Amino acid sequence: MLIEASKFTIDGVVADYIPALGEANRDTLSIAIYRGKEDCIGAGCLEEKFTLQSISKVITLALALMDHGEEYVFSKVGMEPTGDPFNSIAKLESHIPSKPLNPMINAGALAVSNMIVGNSNEEKLGRILSLVHEMTGNPTISFCPRVAQSELETAFLNRSLCYFMKQHGVVEGDVETLLDLYTKQCAIEVNCHDLAKLGYVIANDGINPVTNQQVIPLHITRILKTFMVTCGMYNSSGEFAIRVGIPAKSGVSGAIMGSIPHGMGIGIYGPALDDRGNSVAGMKLLESLSSRFNLSIF
Ligand SMILES: NC(=O)CC[C@H](N)C(=O)O
Numbered sequence: 001m002l003i004e005a006s007k008f009t010i011d012g013v014v015a016d017y018i019p020a021l022g023e024a025n026r027d028t029l030s031i032a033i034y035r036g037k038e039d040c041i042g043a044g045c046l047e048e049k050f051t052l053q054s055i056s057k058v059i060t061l062a063l064a065l066m067d068h069g070e071e072y073v074f075s076k077v078g079m080e081p082t083g084d085p086f087n088s089i090a091k092l093e094s095h096i097p098s099k100p101l102n103p104m105i106n107a108g109a110l111a112v113s114n115m116i117v118g119n120s121n122e123e124k125l126g127r128i129l130s131l132v133h134e135m136t137g138n139p140t141i142s143f144c145p146r147v148a149q150s151e152l153e154t155a156f157l158n159r160s161l162c163y164f165m166k167q168h169g170v171v172e173g174d175v176e177t178l179l180d181l182y183t184k185q186c187a188i189e190v191n192c193h194d195l196a197k198l199g200y201v202i203a204n205d206g207i208n209p210v211t212n213q214q215v216i217p218l219h220i221t222r223i224l225k226t227f228m229v230t231c232g233m234y235n236s237s238g239e240f241a242i243r244v245g246i247p248a249k250s251g252v253s254g255a256i257m258g259s260i261p262h263g264m265g266i267g268i269y270g271p272a273l274d275d276r277g278n279s280v281a282g283m284k285l286l287e288s289l290s291s292r293f294n295l296s297i298f
Pocket residue numbers: 052053054055086087106151158183186250251252253277
């Protein structure tokens with residue numbers, strides 16, 4: 001199945017609007033599937049590291065909801081899919097009140113990062129990483145300073161989103177400081193096993209299966225999975241829900257995290273992207289897996 005899906009990498013291109021991501025090998029495709037405890041299988045280059053990019057939006061949303069509760073978080077960011085590209089600024093202006101439509105697009109994720117509690121970016125990033133460590137059981141996970149810096153130097157669109165939202169009171173504080181945190185959270189580096197474990201905890205009602213610790217409250221994991229279904233694959237989310245039917249979140253590094261409720265966590269890395277920013281071969285692989293093993297939740 002992996003070999004079949006790998007053929008589709010030639011249809012995609014590696015994201016290079018963040019220069020450091022442009023160095024990725026377009027032909028790679030790897031997958032890990034985690035079903036709790038020691039049950040982790042995979043294929044491809046499972047040790048290869050990549051950055052979470054937009055998948056980090058799910059983690060920071062969990063933390064912001066734990067920090068502030070639903071009422072506050074959803075006073076700043078909505079719950080509706082946009083149908084627009086992930087970095088679009090259009091609906092911020094045309095939609096009243098002027099708040100991002102959901103936390104899975106860049107504008108919404110920047111607003112969410114702005115809510116993370118901490119006295120400094122170091123402390124805030126430390127809290128995000130602690131949650132990642134508790135979810136995966138891997139305390140060595142950190143961020144890649146080179147990828148973060150590369151994005152920070154070129155994040156003109158994200159800067160614009162921040163300034164627009166600052167004007168409208170959706171974000172507060174220094175924009176450069178917010179971008180520094182956001183680019184670092186996006187640059188958190190994992191391998192497919194780690195990613196599958198992150199997906200598993202969300203699938204498993206927030207419980208780490210090894211420690212039995214409730215890492216994320218159950219009601220928050222429901223919110224995360226729902227956003228993954230409605231907005232997780234950017235403006236391909238509707239088609240993906242029909243063709244694959246697995247709550248999933250992708251990132252422009254070419255990563256996809258899947259969470260099959262009470263079943264499995266999936267971590268995929270395949271940097272060749274389609275024109276919407278999703279891993280071409282990764283989506284094909286998920287489609288084949290879903291139809292062969294009847295994994296759709298619908
Ligand atoms: N879709 C993505 O993965 C986008 C994340 C990326 N860091 C950005 O803000 O552009």
